[in-house]
Amino acid sequence: MDVSERLTFFAALYKVHENPDAGMWMLYLTIIMLCVIVYKLGFAKKLPLGKSILIYLFLILGCTILTFLGVFLPIAEGLVVAALILIIYKIRLRQHKKQEMDAS
Template sequence: MDISQRLSFFAALYKVDEQPDLGMWMLYLTMIALCVIVYKLGFAKKLPLGKSLVIYLFLILGCTVLTFLGVFLPIAEGLVVAALILIIYKVRLNQQKKHELNAK
């Protein structure tokens, strides 16, 4: 059984099977970036600096587990889809608000 055929898209892109050290770090940084984007677009509220640091610390620790799961499961791909959906939602929300302000 060839393990490279079972890898998720990002794991195959970063060649985790050929270069495990560099590939896993790249996958880890991708997971962190995507999780931060999804968090900021969908869930972030204005918090004091200390609380924000704690949230981001736990977000980064959680990405460690997600990275190991993301080698074979489409975790990063799901985060990309979630980020795209949230971006579309935010754009539409801003357009709606501008339209309501212009209508008044």
């Protein structure tokens, strides 16, 4: 069985099997970007600067493990779905609040 058949979409897109160095870095940066988006949309609260830096540091460290798993498991794809769901939720929430303000 060929390894390239088992790669996830993003791992195959970045050609991790042909150029592992550049492919893994691109996958790593993609997973970091998607994790930050999901964190900001779903979980972020106003925190002091020091605590925010600590949160993002641990987020980036956790993304290292997710990158290795993301070669054969759909980690980045799941983050894309989570980001889309949270974007839709935020849009609907904003529309609902706007309607409430218009009604009162």
